[in-house]
Amino acid sequence: MLPLCFSLTVKLRFQSNAVVLPGPSCPKKCGDVDIEFPFGIGADCAIDHDFKLDCNKTTDGHSYEAWYSDMPVLNISLLHGQVWMKNYISYMCTNRSNGTIFLGQTYLDLSNTAFTFSADLNKFTVVGMNTLAYMIGSTYVLGCLSLSSPYDNSTAQDGSCTGVGCCQVELTSNMSYYRVYFNEDVNFDERYNTSNLSIRDNKDYCGYAAMMQIDKFKFHTTYLNTSAFWDDHGGHVPVILNWAVGNESCDVASTKSDYACRSNYSVCTDSTSGPGYLCSCTEGYKGNPYLSDGCQDIDECAENDPLPCPGHCKNTPGNFSCPDQKPSSSSHSGTMLQVLGPSVGIVLVVIAVTCAYLIIERKKLANIKKKYFQQHGGMVLLQEISLKKGASFSIFTEAELTEATNKFDDKNILGRGGHGTVYRGTLHDGSLIAVKRCVSMTSEQQKKEFGREMLILSQINHKNIVKLLGCCLEVEVPMLVYEFIPNGTLFQFIHGDNYRHVPLSTRLRVALESALALAYLHSWASPPILHGDVKSSNILLDENYEAKVSDFGASILAPADKSQFMTLVQGTCGYLDPEYMQTCQLTDKSDVYSFGVVLLELLTGKMAFNLEGPENERSLSIRFLSAMKVGKLMDVIDDRIKSDSDVWLLEEVAELARQCLDMVGERRPAMRDVADKLDRLSKIMQHPWVPPKHDPEEMESLLGELPVASLEMISTLNFSMEKRIVQGLMESGR
Known part of the structure; x- marks a missing residue:
């Protein structure tokens, strides 16, 4: 019969200032469970209320079972501070x-x-x-x-x-x-x-x-x-x-009368699972450190197997010795040993202690690095790299990256973002790298999947995506290593002084290259990858000012089950999908919206969000959509490209941006469609079919000279362009 519901609630913890030690009548066993102090059964048998157990008969009535409140107890470990229930x-x-x-x-x-x-x-x-x-x-x-x-x-x-x-x-x-x-x-x-x-x-x-x-x-x-x-x-x-015992650290508890580590040969350790501390016997002793005489000397000469020095072993409190029984070669040498022995012994002890300390510390550091490496999926990553022999992906050590960045000097900082800080670095071979120190990952699931996700990202090979060269996993917070891109971010390029000289053709080329990168992530990467933080400061420009999308190392892999899209991805004000703000559902159309804002920056030369402006003009997307709605698009277009660009072309790019900024994600175009449209517009700019003065005869002549491929490309443009073509042909026929 199944119970309809069940619960266990334990009241506030009681802490007594009096020293409680178990009497001889306190049970040492209940059923198969050894009852060791600080746990106890009966009055004055446990160190406090938390450790008091009951010993009740089992349901069949043939044996006994230890209980803590409504939970049966299976085993108790004093050494590890654990109890099985x-x-x-x-x-x-x-x-x-x-x-x-x-x-x-x-x-x-x-x-x-x-x-x-x-x-x-x-x-x-x-x-x-x-x-x-x-x-x-x-x-x-x-x-x-x-x-x-x-x-x-x-x-x-x-x-x-x-x-x-x-x-x-x-x-x-x-x-x-x-x-x-x-x-x-x-x-x-x-x-x-x-x-x-x-x-x-x-x-x-x-x-x-x-x-x-x-x-x-x-x-x-x-x-x-x-x-x-x-x-x-x-x-x-x-x-x-x-x-754990008590709710204080060892330093505080050891000064009080109810200090639980009662044995003279006990040591206190702060609990890692919460407040309080644990007691254990010092090296060379065993037993119960919570009792006055609980820690007893270990006879290494009798209990060790094999014996440390058979026939010569002598047990000492907490240790043992192996005295040499061979006679000295001469009385002179014996005298010298008596004189020099103590001094040499002290020196040797100091050297031995120092070496032991260094070895222990080095071993601790190695264990910590190994722990972090395994937590972040390093073993899975190494296994995958061995299977993919062609993968150009490296596992860097902390020492390598520390040296490459001059100990992460602030002078080498390239930028800071929601996912980490990026540093410029130089490897031994002289190659430049960008090292990102990621923000902390709190989820154990994130840590375990980190290695596999990094390997998938390393397989991305697209000319408009910053290449992930490797990572460092032996630190608490993983570090990613990317190729170095010299000419800064698109944000700096747009909002810097040099942007005034940039024509529309260059702006469209940068937009096209960025769109191609995102389309690759959405449609051709396996599995698909959602960037999650598309913005102009995450688009870099190389030595030829070609766009390269970056900062997707902390992005998410698109799961096959759409119900798994629920996540808390850190976005940037001004670029964040409003539909995501309502549903917390990150999709590929969220990246499309953010790209639409980048496209606006290229068209208008203005920032995505400006706190210093009037309230109704702070959001670039809202200001743009309002201008489109009332037919005043040219009021927000950058004055520096109005004079050397055809109005119809600006309207086409603006219409594409408007579609990307649709409030309903399903109505936004896919990134591959956005890239196709920008590609067609860029090609038309290279081979313009509309003369500057819109002369009908010259326009008709130019249309007749266009190759078939260009005519097919024109036929794929949207309705507003087709209307302009028809009007031009009608005028040319008059």
């Missing part, structure tokens, strides 16, 4: 005959206690067909959707928990509270409706969710159409909790 399985069951839904949703609150759920050792696990469950934690929400359907190309497999019948999500931090919910409307697609599944009529269908120990779960396909998952675990799954 049984956690409830949440469920959502549907009666197939009448559609009735039964819910059992776990609610666990360990706030203001000594315990937190371990983020490293537990995962949020969901099992079932088309089961969507999510967990609200102390500071964040995790969701998991498990799909399984006869209409799916994928099939659930034993031992595989990758989203088909089973899914798992990592915790991003230690939690003291969580609550599980199910989405009862998960059957959003008729193909996935549970009524279509081949299960016996009138049989209950259940989906399950639980936070549980990672290495205690193995998926079986029988979990999908039976109650085997519930039955195998008896409604509970193991979960690992971190614990």
Whole structure:
């Protein structure tokens, strides 16, 4: 019988100033669990209320089981500050005959206690067909959707928990509270409706969710159409909790009377899972550091296997020695040793301690770098690079990039943005690079997918996209290495003094090259990539002033499932898609909108957003659309290109920008269509078909001399251009 709901709430933590030590009558065991202080069963047996356990009979009445509130205790580790408990399985069951839904949703609150759920050792696990469950934690929400359907190309497999019948999500931090919910409307697609599944009529269908120990779960396909998952675990799954004594650091706690590290041979360590601290025995001792005589000397000469020096080993408190029993060669040498021995010994000890310290510190640093490398997906990245032998992608060390940028000197800063700071660098071979120090990544999922995403980005080979040369993963925040682009950003180019001399043809060429790059990312990259922050300051200009789109190393890969587009991407005021502001749904049409603003900058020479201007003129896109609406386009066009450009051509480019800025994303053109239109307009500028003075006979003559390819190109222009052609031909025929 499944319970309808269940919860655990633990009240405020009690902290006593009195020193509590267990008496001889306190139980040392309950069932199969060893009860070690600071935990205890009974009055005055635990260090405080948080560590008090109960020992109750099991349901069959034949044995005993330790409990913490409503959670059975499986094991306690003093050394690692962990406790294993049984956690409830949440469920959502549907009666197939009448559609009735039964819910059992776990609610666990360990706030203001000594315990937190371990983020490293537990995962949020969901099992079932088309089961969507999510967990609200102390500071964040995790969701998991498990799909399984006869209409799916994928099939659930034993031992595989990758989203088909089973899914798992990592915790991003230690939690003291969580609550599980199910989405009862998960059957959003008729193909996935549970009524279509081949299960016996009138049989209950259940989906399950639980936070549980990672290495205690193995998926079986029988979990999908039976109650085997519930039955195998008896409604509970193991979960690992971190614990700590007190709520202060070691430095503060050691000055107080209730300091928990009671043994003379104990050492205190600040807890890494929350407030408080842990105690452990010093090297050479073992036992319980929370008891006065709890840490006992280890007899290395008796317990070590193999013995350190058989026949010569002598145990000492916390250590051992191997005295040499061979007689001295002469009394003179013995006298010399007696005189020089202590001095030489002191020197050797100092040297040994110094060397040991340096080795330990170097090993710590190496371990930290290894940890970061693995967190950021370095192993996956190396594996992929080995498979793609032609990939020109490098793994840089922190030392290489530090030297290349002169220790990240502020003088080498090329720019700062929402995704990081970019530095100019020079490698040993003299080649110039741009090094981006990314902002911090808090999500464990981001860290694990980082290496694979970087490899995908490294495969991009387009002349109008800045090449990603490599990355550095052995640091807390990853660094990306790009090719160096010398002539700055398009923003500097547009809003600098030199822009006054730039003709419309050059502006259209830069727009075309930028559009081609974005079209490549959207339509030809595999998988497609959404830039997410298109703006003039993210478009660079090389030595020939050709455009190169940059700063998409922190962009997202377009998922196959559109429901996964929900994200919080950092955009820039003035360029951000208004539809995204309402839905938080980033799509390829969001990049189209941002590109439309860049196109306006090229047409008008004005900034996308200007806080210093009048309120109704601060947003360039709003000012432009208002001018288009009332037929005053020329009021916002840059005066420097009005005189040397045909009005119809400016109107065509403006119309394209207006389409890109449509408030409804679906009505905006795709980037490949934008690139095609700009390409046609650029070619017409190179071979203009409308004479400057619009002479009818000269225009008709010019049309007759155009090659077929150019005529076909003209035929693809929009209605306003076709109308101008017809009017010109009619006038020429008069």
